[in-house]
Amino acid sequence: MLEVRGLTCHFGGVRAVDGVDFTIPRGGIHAIIGPNGAGKTTLFNLITGVIRPTAGEILFEERNIAGLPPERLARLGISRTFQNLRIFFNMTVLENVLVGRHLHLYRGALGALFRTPRFRRSEAEAQAFAEELLARVGLADWRHRPAEGLPYGALKRLEIARALAAEPRLLLLDEPAAGCNEAETREIAELIGSLAAADGITVVLVEHDMHLVMNICDHIIVLDHGRKLAEGSAREIREDPRVIEAYLGKAARELAHAARG
Amino acid sequence: MSAILSGRHGGLLLLALVLALLPLAFPSTYALDVLTNVGIAAIVCVGLNLLIGYAGQISLGHAGFFGIGAYSSAILVTNEGWPPLLAMLTGMALSGALAFAVARPILALRGHYLAMATLGLGIIVSIVLSQEVALTGGPDGMPVDPFTVAGFELATPRAWYVTVALSLLVVTWLALNLVDSPIGRALRAVHGAEIAARVCGVDTAGYKVMVFVLSAVIASYAGSLYAHFAGWLTPDEAGFLRSIQFVTMVVLGGMASTYGAIVGAALLTALPQFLTVFHDYEQVMLGAVMMATMIFLPRGLVPTLAARLGRREG
Numbered sequence: 001m002l003e004v005r006g007l008t009c010h011f012g013g014v015r016a017v018d019g020v021d022f023t024i025p026r027g028g029i030h031a032i033i034g035p036n037g038a039g040k041t042t043l044f045n046l047i048t049g050v051i052r053p054t055a056g057e058i059l060f061e062e063r064n065i066a067g068l069p070p071e072r073l074a075r076l077g078i079s080r081t082f083q084n085l086r087i088f089f090n091m092t093v094l095e096n097v098l099v100g101r102h103l104h105l106y107r108g109a110l111g112a113l114f115r116t117p118r119f120r121r122s123e124a125e126a127q128a129f130a131e132e133l134l135a136r137v138g139l140a141d142w143r144h145r146p147a148e149g150l151p152y153g154a155l156k157r158l159e160i161a162r163a164l165a166a167e168p169r170l171l172l173l174d175e176p177a178a179g180c181n182e183a184e185t186r187e188i189a190e191l192i193g194s195l196a197a198a199d200g201i202t203v204v205l206v207e208h209d210m211h212l213v214m215n216i217c218d219h220i221i222v223l224d225h226g227r228k229l230a231e232g233s234a235r236e237i238r239e240d241p242r243v244i245e246a247y248l249g250k251a252a253r254e255l256a257h258a259a260r261g
Numbered sequence: 262m263s264a265i266l267s268g269r270h271g272g273l274l275l276l277a278l279v280l281a282l283l284p285l286a287f288p289s290t291y292a293l294d295v296l297t298n299v300g301i302a303a304i305v306c307v308g309l310n311l312l313i314g315y316a317g318q319i320s321l322g323h324a325g326f327f328g329i330g331a332y333s334s335a336i337l338v339t340n341e342g343w344p345p346l347l348a349m350l351t352g353m354a355l356s357g358a359l360a361f362a363v364a365r366p367i368l369a370l371r372g373h374y375l376a377m378a379t380l381g382l383g384i385i386v387s388i389v390l391s392q393e394v395a396l397t398g399g400p401d402g403m404p405v406d407p408f409t410v411a412g413f414e415l416a417t418p419r420a421w422y423v424t425v426a427l428s429l430l431v432v433t434w435l436a437l438n439l440v441d442s443p444i445g446r447a448l449r450a451v452h453g454a455e456i457a458a459r460v461c462g463v464d465t466a467g468y469k470v471m472v473f474v475l476s477a478v479i480a481s482y483a484g485s486l487y488a489h490f491a492g493w494l495t496p497d498e499a500g501f502l503r504s505i506q507f508v509t510m511v512v513l514g515g516m517a518s519t520y521g522a523i524v525g526a527a528l529l530t531a532l533p534q535f536l537t538v539f540h541d542y543e544q545v546m547l548g549a550v551m552m553a554t555m556i557f558l559p560r561g562l563v564p565t566l567a568a569r570l571g572r573r574e575g
Contacts, residue, residue, distance in 0.1 A: 050456060074462030086460075088453030090517065091446065098443070099450045103462040105443045109471070112442035113435050119442070166462060 001026040001202050002047070002170060007056035007066075009042055016042040018226035019056070024170075024219070029196045030204045031213045033237075034223035035246060040206040041083055043223065044172050048080045049073045060170065074103060079168035081159040083175045083206070087147050094143040096158055097130040100165030104129075133161045137191060153184040160191065164201075171195065173205040177212050185209060189216050214238065222246070272520060273434055280426040284419065293418035295534055300425035301487050303526035306510045307429070307436050307519055308479030313508065314516035315440060316472045317452030318368060319376045321504050322383025326356040326477040328390055328499020330484030335405040335494045336396055345408045349485035356481035357474050364470040383504045390496040402495035405488045421490050428486065429523070432479060436519050439475075448472055449517070480507075513554055515561025524563050 002024040009017040017039045024030050032040050045051045047058055049070040058066040065073060079100075088096050098105075106122035134140045137157040142150065147158065156176060163171055176192065177185040189212055195201045207213050213220065214234045222230040222237060224246045230237060237243055283296055305327060312318050333352030337343040343351075367378045390397050397403055408415040415421055439445050447468045450458035458465050488494050497503065506529060514525025532550060536543045558565040 048460060050460075070456070070459040071462050071464050074460060080460055082457065086454040086457035088450050088457065090449050090453045095446055095449075099446050099458065099463065100461050102443055102447060107443045109439075109444060112444050113438050115438055123442070162457075162461065 001061060002204075003057075003059040004043075004047070005057040005059070007043070007046060007058060008054045009039075009046055009051065010054045015226045017046060017053075020223070020226070020228050022221050022228060022231060024202065024204060027196065027200060027202055028218040029192060029216050030202070030219045030221070031217040032204065032206050032221045032223060033208075033210070033213055034229070037225075038223040039226040040223055041174060042226075044080065044174050044206060048078060048172060074166060074168075077167075077169035078172070079163040079166045079170070080172040081156075081163050081174055081176060083178065085152075085155050085159060087155050087158060089146075089148040091147060092144055093134065093139055093147055093150070093158055094127070094130055096147050097133055097161050097165045098126055100162035101126045101130060103166060130161075130165060133164055136164075137161045138187065153180050156180060156184075156188070157191075160188075164195070164199075168201060170202050170204070173203065173207075175207055176205060177207060177209045185212060188212075192216060273430070273437065276433060276520070276523070277430055280430065284422055290418045293422045295531055297418065297421050297425050297490060299527045299530040300422070300429045301483050301490065302507070302510060302530050303429050303523040304425075304432050304483040304486075305480045305507050306514070306522035306526045307432050308476040308483075309507055310511045310514075310516065310519060310522035311436060311439065311448065312472050312476040313511050314518065314522070315445065315452060316448040316469060318469055318473070319372075319508070320379040320473070320476070321376050321501075321508060322379035322381070322386070323476065323480050323507050324499050324501070324503035325383035325386030326360065326480040327484035327487070327503065327507075328386055328496065329356045329359065330481030331488035331494055331498055332390055332397055332484075333481070334485040334488040335403055338489075339404060339406045340396070344410070345406075345485075345489060346410050349482065352485050353478045353481045357478045360474040360477035361470065364473045365466065368466070368469040368473060380501070380504070383499070384501060387496050387499040387501065390499050397494075397496065400496060402493055405492055405494055407492070408486075408489035415489065425486060425490070428482070432482075433519055433523070440519065444468065444471070452517075509551065513551060513561060515564040518561065518563045518567075521561050521563030525561070528562070 004020055004022050007017055007020045008015070020043065032043060034040055042051070046053050049068050049072065052067045056066065057064050060076060060078065065076065088099060105126050106119055108119070111119035131140065131143060134143050137160055139154060139157055139161065142154065147155070150158065160173065160176065173192070177188050180188060192203055192205070193216055196203050217234060220232065220234060220237045221228060222243050229246055230240045230243050232240070284293060287293070287296065305323065309320065309323050312320055330349070330352040333355055334345060334348045337348035337351060338345050363382060367375065367382070370378050391400050415424060447458065447463045450461065450463055451465045451468060455465055484498070487498065510525035510529045511522050512525070513528060514523065515521030533543060533547060536546045539546045554562065
């Protein structure tokens, strides 16, 4: 579904992403992990068109999408959430999800100005769809509240609902469980599981919660210093010495050194 | 009260009621003239609020479009003998075309740079109007023939008030409809988190252009009305100070509030008339009122008051 070849992105002299190759097959839950500064979010930004690559190819369903703007990628069926929330705080919860539904709506200016029957039908359908999604992420009771003032965990789920409203085929979640407590994390894990299993959405996530990653992901890619370090199943990654080194790194070496005396 | 104001048709009904009762409360010719000026400014502000309040894009040059509308009507009707309605539509088309032509490069700018660029646009329009003496009469201004349509002439202050009030109602209705649609939500999304809007598939650049053009066309329409209503036109109407006035009205009334834009226009148009009792200190008092409003009601009059009413009534 998604194939990345030699993807490179430099900021000045910093190689944030440096010649990364991987393939994400259709379906399932995939994770990109790595220590802070490994280039995970940059990779997401490249795939979703938020920033342009310095070099390399990104193939989405055999089509090179490197450098296309986010609004074009949305049309192709790619959606995402953000690590630092990008909520429309000037709107209600429901309206946030309706923006996510944008591409599926009747958007004619005359229809909107004069509220034609076709326009009203489209709006009513969108509202029903959005309310269903909000119920699914547990925000149904909050739908008419301003997004401003919602607790952090609710905003995280709102971002997921907004991304789902576009009915994406590829969904990228940037730290969906960051800042969530254990119960909230469990709910999000269940939600992600159902997206892949019931809706057939290919999910790629960046996440620091290793418990979550190891439990729900079929396929893990490890980045370090902008390069791909390892790739495989949860078990393979857990036992990979290079991954252990990258994560524990200096601390582990020093421990070993101290033990040797 | 707040329930009525928050309803889709409730607010519009209230506005219609206020517009209908005002001439009964203030029946003098002078008051009707002030109210008509309020209405004309309010039409501009409702359009400008779509751009500034909802889409979050500043324009310090909208008097330029007001001026293009006004002078299109003045020149085409008075000098060329066109029917006023056709001249008005031509002005709107010209304003729309100019707005469309400059929108993409201008709206790619942000913050202070966008403010500077729109400021420049407005100043260019007012300089052209001042310099083209043969067409516009230059800084001294030019007379404008009355507005006639199908043999009927808008002559009395009452007729003018009714025309402007009805125009304001229609423009307000359209603006409210637009805000509560995918287009309005897209504009607010641009303001709220532009990158997230783009990820949702919103063509943010396209919507910015659309709302810029729309607000320019509305300003042009109001400008045409003004030209015929005032009967005399100077380039000041297209000038920098007029642009600042429009923006101040929107901010004072409350950004992202259509009714706020109307209240702001009403206050800043009518207040100077009441403040004349302060004689030489009129401008100082006006400035003091504006500063106090921004300090105590930072989100503008209508949104702040609506929030307070809503809280009290639960």
